[in-house]
Amino acid sequence: MVGLGYWGPNLVRNIAGSPATELVALCDQDEGRLASVGASYPSARTTTDSAAVLAADDVDAVCIATPVSTHHDLVRAALESGKHVLVEKPFVTSVEEAEQLVALARDRGLVLMLDHVFLYSPAVRRLATAVQDGELGDLQYIDSVRINLGLVQHDVNVLWDLAAHDLSIIDHLVGRLPRSVSAFGEAHQGHDLVDVAYLHLDYGDGLIASVHVNWLSPVKIRHFLVGGSRRSALYDELDPSERLKIYDRGVDSTPDPESRRRILVSYRSGDVVAPALEPVEPLRAMVEHFADSVARGAAPLSDGEQGLRVVRILAAADRSLAAGGAAVTLDAGGGA
Numbered sequence: 001m002v003g004l005g006y007w008g009p010n011l012v013r014n015i016a017g018s019p020a021t022e023l024v025a026l027c028d029q030d031e032g033r034l035a036s037v038g039a040s041y042p043s044a045r046t047t048t049d050s051a052a053v054l055a056a057d058d059v060d061a062v063c064i065a066t067p068v069s070t071h072h073d074l075v076r077a078a079l080e081s082g083k084h085v086l087v088e089k090p091f092v093t094s095v096e097e098a099e100q101l102v103a104l105a106r107d108r109g110l111v112l113m114l115d116h117v118f119l120y121s122p123a124v125r126r127l128a129t130a131v132q133d134g135e136l137g138d139l140q141y142i143d144s145v146r147i148n149l150g151l152v153q154h155d156v157n158v159l160w161d162l163a164a165h166d167l168s169i170i171d172h173l174v175g176r177l178p179r180s181v182s183a184f185g186e187a188h189q190g191h192d193l194v195d196v197a198y199l200h201l202d203y204g205d206g207l208i209a210s211v212h213v214n215w216l217s218p219v220k221i222r223h224f225l226v227g228g229s230r231r232s233a234l235y236d237e238l239d240p241s242e243r244l245k246i247y248d249r250g251v252d253s254t255p256d257p258e259s260r261r262r263i264l265v266s267y268r269s270g271d272v273v274a275p276a277l278e279p280v281e282p283l284r285a286m287v288e289h290f291a292d293s294v295a296r297g298a299a300p301l302s303d304g305e306q307g308l309r310v311v312r313i314l315a316a317a318d319r320s321l322a323a324g325g326a327a328v329t330l331d332a333g334g335g336a
């Protein structure tokens, strides 16, 4: 495990606590962090030198929870040493870096996985089933709000920090890139990192999505609303008793038999169902999915390819921000 700052210890707890994984070594270049986290895991050796971990014979897989600017070099070194890699979001800082790492993992036959942790929430697993089984019908819109007084990052803007989560969920549900992306945002902290942003995705076939992310909001909201032609769903990770609700409510419209130019609209006000969900910690499920993918040599749900698609959207969003919100097209090959 490389990187023991704010987030790394959460991964360490799950790696050490799962029967699927064995915690071998802890690494942080900050000796204070290393000593304080290492004290709770005496069986794991500690080092400030990431190269020593990446080259170690008794290490099969490396988890990386360092700042994003370091991800590319650390992931590349790990893959070149033959290690499977689990890396934090956001994956890397450019499409080119993401492409290189995805190709390297593919060439070496190694698992490269992103900690897109919310994909492993039982609520999102159930939501994905509702989409795949047609329970929601054709997807019409997705509306996600992820706002709170955030840990303002110093190396990425709020879209790269927070919208990476929403985009990974949207990618998982929709399974393809949007046709175009536009983003508005503003920086209020005296440097040029946008801290409030609105991102719009157009899939070109009637499906549109909106993601609002904000580090300055005094209230914490995590609403992920999916509108379908048959039903709609609301996922709220902050509502422990009803994380997912499926609404049989919506608008039905039929052509008026009296007049070909009119549409008859009726409102459907049916049941709201909150499916029973397993009480599983998403991070534990994510770590075990990583171990299982390594054991089976299978691609994980949040594989490097998904990381690359998310980075493509974020890079296009940055270009749109710089162009005052102009739509940026993602071409068929996936480039922005």
Ligand SMILES: NC(=O)c1ccc[n+]([C@@H]2O[C@H](COP(=O)([O-])OP(=O)(O)OC[C@H]3O[C@@H](n4cnc5c(N)ncnc54)[C@H](O)[C@@H]3O)[C@@H](O)[C@H]2O)c1
Pocket (backbone or CB within 6 Å): 002, 003, 004, 005, 006, 007, 008, 027, 028, 029, 030, 033, 048, 050, 065, 066, 067, 068, 070, 088, 089, 090, 115, 116, 117, 161
């Ligand atoms: N999945 C999630 O929900 C989630 C939540 C928070 C943060 N994160 C991600 O986790 C990553 C780390 O974020 P954080 O908030 O923990 O950052 P942080 O600054 O608190 O911690 C980073 C740690 O990495 C260490 N480090 C930096 N470079 C290193 C190197 N080359 N070798 C060894 N150690 C090194 C630092 O000393 C520090 O202790 C980021 O990519 C962030 O986006 C993910």
